Structure formats: C-alpha cells, structure tokens
Amino acid sequence: MKLKQIGVIHTPYKTLTECPCQTCKSEQIAEIEVFKEYEGGLKDIEGFSHLTVLYWLHKSEGYSLLVRTPWDTEPHGLFTTRSPHRPNPIGISIVRLIERKGNILRVNGIDAIDGTPLIDIKPYVPEFGEKEKREVRIGWFEGRIKR
Numbered sequence: 001m002k003l004k005q006i007g008v009i010h011t012p013y014k015t016l017t018e019c020p021c022q023t024c025k026s027e028q029i030a031e032i033e034v035f036k037e038y039e040g041g042l043k044d045i046e047g048f049s050h051l052t053v054l055y056w057l058h059k060s061e062g063y064s065l066l067v068r069t070p071w072d073t074e075p076h077g078l079f080t081t082r083s084p085h086r087p088n089p090i091g092i093s094i095v096r097l098i099e100r101k102g103n104i105l106r107v108n109g110i111d112a113i114d115g116t117p118l119i120d121i122k123p124y125v126p127e128f129g130e131k132e133k134r135e136v137r138i139g140w141f142e143g144r145i146k147r
Contacts (some may be wrong), residue, residue, distance in 0.1 A: 006041075007034040007118035009055055010068075011110060016059060016084075019111050030096065032105040032118060039103040041121075046100050050124035053110060056117040057089035071144040080139055089117070094124050 011030040013019040032053065034042060045051070063085040066075040078086065084115075095107040105121075 003056070003119055005035075005056070005117040006038045006120065007028065007032060009033075009053075009110065009112045009114070009116040009118055011114045011116075013113045016113060019113055020036055027108055030095075030107055030110045030112070032107060032110075032121070034103045034105070034118065034121070036103055042100060042103065042105070045097070045105070045121075045123070048097060048123045050065045051095050051097055051105070051107065052122040052124050053093050053095055053118070054120040054122075055091045055112055056094075056119055057084045057086075057091045057112075058088035058115075058117055059113060060086065063087055063089075066091075072140060074140075076140055 009030060009032050011019075011027055046131045063078060063083070065078050067078050067081045067083045067085075068075050069081050069083070085089065089111055093112065095109040098106040098108060100106075
C-alpha cells in the first residue's frame with residue numbers, strides 16, 4: 001500500500017490541545033493547500049458547499065486496542081472510537097468550502113493541526129450516505145453526544 005501526500009493543511013491550531021473536538025463546530029478558517037501538480041483535480045470544486053477531507057495524523061504516536069474517550073469512562077474498542085491514535089492514523093473531516101483561490105481551498109470545520117499532510121479530497125454528497133432509510137445506530141455514543 002502506498003499513499004501520496006497531495007497537499008498540506010494550514011490551521012490556526014499549533015498543538016493537539018488547541019485543536020477543536022470533533023463535535024465542536026469551529027468557525028475558524030483553515031486553508032487546504034493542494035500541491036500544484038494536483039491543482040487540476042480541483043476543477044469544478046467550487047460547485048460543492050462541503051468536502052470530505054482525508055489527512056494523515058502525523059503527530060499520532062502509538063495506539064491501544066482499548067480506548068477511553070471524553071464521552072465515557074469505560075474503555076471501548078479502538079475501532080468504535082474516533083481516537084487519532086490508530087495503526088493507520090487517518091483523519092477525516094467534512095468541511096464547508098468557503099472559497100477557492102487557485103490551489104488553495106479556504107474551509108471551516110476541520111479538526112487538524114497546522115502542517116497536517118493532506119491525503120485526499122472528495123465532494124460531500126449526502127445522498128451517497130443515505131442508501132438505507134432505516135435509522136442509524138451509533139452504538140455506545142448513544143445519549144453521550146448531541147444529535
């Protein structure tokens with residue numbers, strides 16, 4: 001398996017503790033710099049209000065298969081959490097696209113620290129995630145986060 005860094009994320013957050021939690025709706029503006037050789041892939045991106053951004057959590061060190069989260073005192077399996085400490089520390093955020101200027105995307109709603117390597121960008125299309133009309137279950141998060 002081989003990943004290519006396609007850009008870098010610039011945010012006002014210099015440390016993990018400054019970074020907003022995933023349920024916090026930060027209005028801070030961040031810039032996603034797509035490397036020039038990939039700029040052509042941004043054609044038509046302005047037509048989307050939201051994007052799914054994938055990035056490498058480069059400050060993540062080690063992991064545990066059992067994790068305690070801010071939402072519960074009981075340990076849960078790593079793959080039932082959003083912990084950044086994972087075997088493959090891939091981060092994902094759905095962000096609001098504010099504007100594009102060449103190879104720079106101005107967004108808000110990302111929870112990454114400054115200098116985070118960008119892996120991929122995909123358009124956010126809600127209908128693609130609504131294949132089933134049944135109610136979504138959120139496991140042990142139920143009652144612990146605002147829906």
